[in-house]
Structures are given as C-alpha cells and as structure tokens.
Amino acid sequence: MSNASKSRPDEMFADTLQNISPPKGVIAGTVHTVRAIIDRRDLLFLLVQREFKARYKDSSFGVLWSLIRPLAMLLIYYVAVGKFLGAERHIPDFAIYVFSGLTAWSLFSEIISAGTGSIVNNAGLIKKVDLPREIFPLSAIGTALVNFGIQFVVLLIATFALGAPPRLDALWLVPISVIVITAYALGITLLLSAWNVYLRDIQHLVDIALLVLFWASPITYSYAMVHDVLKGGFLEQLFLANPVTPAVLAFQHGMWSPGAADTIPGDLGWRLLATFVLSLLLVAVGQRVFSRLEGNFAQEL
Amino acid sequence: MTHSSTVIRLEDVSKRFVVHKEKSLKERLVSRGRRSREDFWALKDISFDIQSSSTVGLIGANGSGKSTLLKVIGGIIEPTAGEVLRKGRLAALLELGAGFHPDLTGRENVYLNAAILGMSRQETELRFDQIVDFSGIEAFIDTQVKFYSSGMYVRLAFAVAVHVDPEILLVDEVLAVGDEPFQQKCLDKIRSFQRDGRTIIMVTHSLATVGDMCDRAIVMDHGDMLFDGDVSTALHTLRDTFRKEEEVEHEEEPYLPTIEAARLIDIATDLEIDRVYAGQSLRMEVDIHSEKEMSQWIVGMGIEGNLGQAVFGTNTERLGIETTPFVGDKTVAFELPRVQLGTDRFTMHASLGTVERGTFQKIPQILAFDVEDGTRNVGTLSIDATARVVK
Numbered sequence: 001m002s003n004a005s006k007s008r009p010d011e012m013f014a015d016t017l018q019n020i021s022p023p024k025g026v027i028a029g030t031v032h033t034v035r036a037i038i039d040r041r042d043l044l045f046l047l048v049q050r051e052f053k054a055r056y057k058d059s060s061f062g063v064l065w066s067l068i069r070p071l072a073m074l075l076i077y078y079v080a081v082g083k084f085l086g087a088e089r090h091i092p093d094f095a096i097y098v099f100s101g102l103t104a105w106s107l108f109s110e111i112i113s114a115g116t117g118s119i120v121n122n123a124g125l126i127k128k129v130d131l132p133r134e135i136f137p138l139s140a141i142g143t144a145l146v147n148f149g150i151q152f153v154v155l156l157i158a159t160f161a162l163g164a165p166p167r168l169d170a171l172w173l174v175p176i177s178v179i180v181i182t183a184y185a186l187g188i189t190l191l192l193s194a195w196n197v198y199l200r201d202i203q204h205l206v207d208i209a210l211l212v213l214f215w216a217s218p219i220t221y222s223y224a225m226v227h228d229v230l231k232g233g234f235l236e237q238l239f240l241a242n243p244v245t246p247a248v249l250a251f252q253h254g255m256w257s258p259g260a261a262d263t264i265p266g267d268l269g270w271r272l273l274a275t276f277v278l279s280l281l282l283v284a285v286g287q288r289v290f291s292r293l294e295g296n297f298a299q300e301l
Numbered sequence: 302m303t304h305s306s307t308v309i310r311l312e313d314v315s316k317r318f319v320v321h322k323e324k325s326l327k328e329r330l331v332s333r334g335r336r337s338r339e340d341f342w343a344l345k346d347i348s349f350d351i352q353s354s355s356t357v358g359l360i361g362a363n364g365s366g367k368s369t370l371l372k373v374i375g376g377i378i379e380p381t382a383g384e385v386l387r388k389g390r391l392a393a394l395l396e397l398g399a400g401f402h403p404d405l406t407g408r409e410n411v412y413l414n415a416a417i418l419g420m421s422r423q424e425t426e427l428r429f430d431q432i433v434d435f436s437g438i439e440a441f442i443d444t445q446v447k448f449y450s451s452g453m454y455v456r457l458a459f460a461v462a463v464h465v466d467p468e469i470l471l472v473d474e475v476l477a478v479g480d481e482p483f484q485q486k487c488l489d490k491i492r493s494f495q496r497d498g499r500t501i502i503m504v505t506h507s508l509a510t511v512g513d514m515c516d517r518a519i520v521m522d523h524g525d526m527l528f529d530g531d532v533s534t535a536l537h538t539l540r541d542t543f544r545k546e547e548e549v550e551h552e553e554e555p556y557l558p559t560i561e562a563a564r565l566i567d568i569a570t571d572l573e574i575d576r577v578y579a580g581q582s583l584r585m586e587v588d589i590h591s592e593k594e595m596s597q598w599i600v601g602m603g604i605e606g607n608l609g610q611a612v613f614g615t616n617t618e619r620l621g622i623e624t625t626p627f628v629g630d631k632t633v634a635f636e637l638p639r640v641q642l643g644t645d646r647f648t649m650h651a652s653l654g655t656v657e658r659g660t661f662q663k664i665p666q667i668l669a670f671d672v673e674d675g676t677r678n679v680g681t682l683s684i685d686a687t688a689r690v691v692k
Contacts, residue, residue, distance in 0.1 A: 017310055017386035020376045043416040050413055054404040057445070128399040129417055130376040130391075295379030298372065299318055 022291060029291055030284070036132040043131070047139035048146065066150050070106060074099050081220045091222050092258040093164050096155075101219035103151045104251035108181050108244055109210045110144035115189030116196050116206050123301040133294045134287070137189045141182065148178070155255060167257045174254035180247045180276050187282025194286075194293040197300050217244050218252075223264060243278060246271040307388075308469060308500050309351040309374060314383035316344040316369055343369040344380070345524045353389075353468075354498035358511035358532065360539050361521035362546070367504045368473060370521065371395070374502065375471050389468035389500075392418055396473075398458035403447035407438065407457055410446055414461045428464045435490075436460035437483070456483055463490050470494060472503040488514075508536055512608030536609045540665055558591035558598070561630070563651045563667045568636070579674035579683035583637040587651045588630065596626035600633040601652040601660070606681055607645055616652070641683045642672045 022032050056062040077098045082088040091097050118136040159165050196202040230236035320339045343366045359367040372378040375393040400417040401410050415425040436457045518535035520528040528538040567574045568582040601616030649668040654660035674683040
C-alpha cells in the first residue's frame with residue numbers, strides 16, 4: 001500500500017523498487033491518476049494540437065471549417081424553425097438565442113461523441129504504450145473546448161453586430177455554465193469511453209441519445225413555450241431534470257440580452273449547483289470505473 | 302563498474318485472458334445464458350528478478366506468452382494476479398511509430414511520439430537534431446509521414462525511441478527494420494546502451510540475436526517459465542521443445558524413413574573422433590534407414606557454433622548428388638577437407654528429406670566436437686594470422 005501510492009513518475013528514479021500497478025484505493029487511485037496526467041500535460045497539449053492539425057491539414061479553408069459548420073446550422077434553424085415554424089414570433093432576437101443555445105450544446109455533444117470513441121480510436125497507442133489512458137477522453141475535451149472558443153467569439157461578435165450585446169449583470173452565468181457542461185460531460189465520457197471498449201454499441205446509442213437530448217433541451221424553442229404547455233407539472237420537472245437544460249438556460253441567459261427573467265425557472269441557481277454536484281459525483285464514479293476497466297483495455301481492443 | 306541492483310521484480314505474476322466471441326449488444330442478448338467465454342492463462346506464476354545492466358532475451362514459440370510478459374513488465378497489461386515492481390525510466394519499443402499520425406509532418410510526429418514515450422517538450426527540443434540526424438531523413442522532415450516509404454517511417458520512429466534515454470529498454474521484434482546499414486546502426490545503438498549499463502529486455506525469434514546480445518535468457522512455453530539462466534542452455538532448452546512438438550506432429554503421419562546414426566571420422570587415420578585440430582580433414586557419415594522405397598531423397602548436414610549459429614551447411618542436392626531409390630540401409634559420407642575452425646565447441650546436425658516432402662527429420666547436435674587451433678586467437682574461424690608494425 002505505502003509503496004504503491006508512491007509510484008508516480010517523478011519518483012521513478014528513487015532507489016527502491018516501485019509497484020507499477022496503480023493503487024486500488026479510491027482517493028489514492030484518483031490522486032495517482034491526476035498526478036500522472038499533470039506529468040503528461042505536454043502530451044495532452046500535443047494530442048489536442050494533433051487533432052486540429054490533422055483535421056485541417058490538406059484543406060484550403062483550414063480552421064475556417066470550424067466556423068462554417070455551426071454557421072450553417074445557425075442558418076438552418078434560423079430559417080426553418082425561426083421563420084417557417086414561427087418560433088421567432090415568441091422569441092426576440094431569435095438568431096442570437098438559437099446560436100447561443102447551439103454553442104453551449106455543441107460543447108456538450110462534441111465532448112460526448114468524440115470522447116466516447118477516444119479509447120477505441122487510439123487502440124494502436126493503448127496496446128503498445130504505457131500512458132495514463134484518461135488522457136484520450138481529456139484530449140477530446142480539449143479539442144471541444146477550442147472549437148467552443150471559436151464559436152463563442154463568433155457569437156460575441158454577432159451580439160454586438162445585431163445590437164444586442166450581453167447584459168453585464170447576467171454574464172457571470174456563462175463561465176459557470178461552461179464549467180458545469182464540461183464537468184458533466186467529463187463524467188459521462190469517462191464512463192462511456194471505457195464501456196465502449198467492451199460494448200461497441202455504446203457509440204451508436206450515444207448518437208441517438210444526443211439527438212434526443214438536443215430536442216429535449218431548450219435550444220430551438222424557449223423554456224417559456226415549454227412552461228405554457230406543461231404548466232409546471234411532473235413532465236416539466238422531468239424536462240428540467242435533464243442536466244444539460246439548466247446549463248443551456250444559464251448560457252442563454254448570459255448571452256441573450258432580451259431574455260426576460262420570467263423565461264427561466266426561478267431556482268436556476270440551485271439547479272445549476274445540483275447539476276454541478278451531480279457532475280462531480282459522475283466524474284468520481286467515472287474515474288473509478290475507468291481505472292477498473294483500463295487494465296484490460298490493451299487486450300480487449 | 303557500478304554495483305548492479307535489481308531493477309525489475311516479478312512476484313507470482315499470472316495473466317488470464319477471457320476469450321469471448323461476441324462483441325455487440327445483440328449478440329450478447331441472443332447468447333445470454335450460454336455465454337461463450339473461455340479462460341486462457343497466458344502467464345502462470347512467473348517470478349524473477351532482473352539486475353541492472355543486464356540484457357535478457359525472452360524466447361519461446363509463438364503464443365508462449367513472451368510478448369504478454371513484456372507488456373506486463375511495461376505496464377501496458379495489468380496482471381490478473383501477482384505484482385510487478387520496477388525502478389527507473391522505461392521505454393517500450395513494442396511497435397515502432399505507435400502514435401504516428403499520417404497527416405502530420407515528420408517534425409510534428411517527432412514531438413508527438415517523444416511525448417507519447419514520456420519525454421518533455423524541452424528534452425525533445427534538446428535532442429531534436431540528434432534524432433533527425435540518427436534517422437538520416439533530414440530532407441523529408443517537413444513532409445507528411447503518409448508520403449514516407451515504410452523504411453523512412455521506421456527509421457524516424459526508431460530514432461525517436463532510442464533517444465528517450467531510458468534506463469530500461471523493452472524491445473519486441475523491432476530490430477529487424479530498415480535496410481542493412483540502418484539495421485547495423487540500430488544494433489550499434491543497442492550495444493552502446495549495453496555499454497552504458499542500461500537494462501535491456503528483448504523478445505525475439507532470431508535465436509542468433511539472442512546468442513549474440515543477451516547475457517541471460519528466459520524460455521517461455523505455454524505461459525510457463527521453462528528455463529531462466531545462461532543463453533546457450535536456454536537455446537538448447539528451446540530447441541528441445543521445438544523438437545518435441547515436431548515429434549508430436551509426426552506421430553499421426555504415415556511411415557517415414559529415419560536417420561539412424563552419424564559419425565565424425567578423421568580421414569587420415571579413419572578413426573572416429575570428437576577432438577579436432579585446425580586444418581584437419583574430416584568425414585561425416587550419416588546412416589539412414591527406410592522400410593518403404595524412398596526416391597529422390599536428400600541427406601543434409603551442418604556445423605553449428607556454441608550458441609547455435611550456423612557455421613556451415615550442405616546437402617546431397619546442393620552438392621549435385623543423384624540419389625537412387627532404395628529400401629533398407631544407406632550411408633552417406635560428407636568429405637570435409639581442411640576444416641579451419643577456431644578454438645571452441647561445435648555441434649553437427651543431420652537432416653533427411655525428399656524433394657517432394659521437404660525436410661522431415663532434423664537431429665540437432667547429433668554430434669559434438671571440440672576444436673583446438675593451437676593459437677590464442679578467438680572466433681569461429683582459424684586463420685594463420687600474423688602481425689607486424691609497419692610504421
């Protein structure tokens with residue numbers, strides 16, 4: 001036990017033999033993993049860089065493609081949902097509303113979909129090199145955060161261009177929402193990426209779950225519309241229980257200035273906190289499950 | 302000479318693989334209850350210590366568990382039971398270029414691969430020129446690696462790997478890469494690692510490499526450690542297991558002729574000998590026996606050095622001898638005039654086959670002899686060497 005908890009890389013040069021398998025205890029195990037990842041932060045950075053460099057290597061537009069995709073989605077929702085379906089009539093500045101919702105959502109969905117496949121897609125490395133394997137889901141998060149940053153800048157510019165810059169008093173909700181989304185997605189990704197090694201169906205289930213969750217979150221419609229239909233009943237509570245919903249609502253509330261106070265549930269702050277606590281629990285559980293399963297990754301891949 | 306200490310210790314390490322055939326949810330639901338899973342023990346209670354600055358070869362037939370053992374030492378596979386203790390920085394060369402991304406340039410891949418192998422950014426920057434220099438592909442370093450030839454690819458990968466500066470190096474069959482000059486460079490690098498007092502553990506099928514480089518060998522057989530100790534005994538142990546397996550295979554086969562005996566004879570005196578001097582003329586006689594008529598048969602012989610490396614080999618077909626069909630006994634004599642072997646112990650093998658079936662019996666070490674060449678020179682060959690100072 002005592003020599004196990006010391007086997008982190010910076011003490012590898014010590015004069016005594018160290019047990020190379022990670023410690024089994026919950027706290028010792030987590031500390032070990034976090035230390036190992038901090039030690040390999042250069043690698044994490046390079047993996048994120050690899051993702052971007054490789055993705056746009058031979059294209060003339062390069063990183064611009066990271067912008068074109070969300071802009072195309074914005075156009076589709078703005079025209080189809082806003083104009084044709086008439087969502088615009090009930091939501092002022094619908095373009096900003098939809099784009100802020102999409103920006104927050106795509107952070108979540110990109111982490112989940114890229115993170116779930118991250119272990120399987122890096123099979124070659126995992127089978128041949130001793131690395132903290134958490135680094136692969138983490139690099140998926142890094143990539144998603146960079147994409148999110150680009151979209152966020154576009155969103156910010158758009159709010160000013162359309163004459164509706166974010167209200168300063170609600171802006172604090174934006175970083176909180178990003179933290180909650182990232183933490184929540186991290187917990188889920190750790191679980192799913194490890195399970196996906198043993199059951200490849202996870203990847204396909206995730207695609208469908210993300211589609212359902214997208215329409216179950218107030219992105220193309222407003223919370224007020226949901227409230228009008230469900231009238232605060234059990235179903236509305238169920239709707240709000242979707243952990244992505246409070247985070248998306250908070251993000252919209254921060255970025256979308258016409259959002260009046262009555263379009264969000266009154267206890268949004270508490271719901272955000274609850275989601276955050278849930279996320280931390282998920283990360284802890286996810287990390288434990290991940291480290292339980294990772295011992296067999298090399299042979300299952 | 303520094304005091305050598307234990308750098309790797311394995312304590313009762315076992316590894317179980319669960320072999321299951323179904324992978325998807327549907328297959329699992331359909332076959333629930335009668336899940337087709339089988340346990341397979343790739344390693345059974347392996348324990349040993351490895352001292353610093355030793356070079357250890359892991360040898361064994363395919364599927365004997367030697368690669369699994371290497372991965373367990375490298376921390377890539379967690380053992381089912383037992384403990385692995387280790388000290389010092391380790392680099393595992395299990396696959397060259399693991400983590401190379403085809404779309405990135407050589408330069409970008411060097412940084413990425415170095416980070417994967419555990420080097421920090423500063424270390425990589427410091428050694429970047431050395432790495433590129435060693436790989437010998439300066440001209441293409443800013444080309445995407447997908448345009449590299451396979452030789453260039455492994456050159457770059459090997460160059461990165463050997464510059465990680467490990468105290469323990471795990472090598473799995475990766476030495477046979479690139480063209481001959483590069484292979485030589487790789488072997489030289491490994492030798493310089495040995496001189497630096499680093500620990501090397503290698504898995505290889507090339508027994509010549511083991512004999513050449515290792516000072517200790519571990520023989521694996523179906524997950525068990527069959528032998529752990531000096532290289533020449535290990536090689537003999539391994540050859541014995543191969544022979545046993547061959548014999549098992551041959552049990553079900555139809556009748557085959559056999560080699561009965563072999564003799565080594567001094568041509569001058571016509572007596573059987575087991576001690577030879579350099580330049581002696583020898584005759585090797587091989588007796589064969591066949592119950593059924595055998596046609597187009599071939600008898601072969603060879604001389605092996607102390608570590609099993611081939612010194613000489615020939616057969617009746619190579620020598621252009623027409624063999625006629627026969628039933629019963631036959632003897633073939635190979636004349637070996639003026640054999641110039643150096644001081645060492647040698648073994649001889651005899652083999653028997655037909656043009657149609659190939660070799661079906663090979664008896665390694667059917668004979669053994671010691672050579673004394675009367676000089677203080679070393680090596681397999683005896684040469685009347687002289688030396689003088691010319692300037």
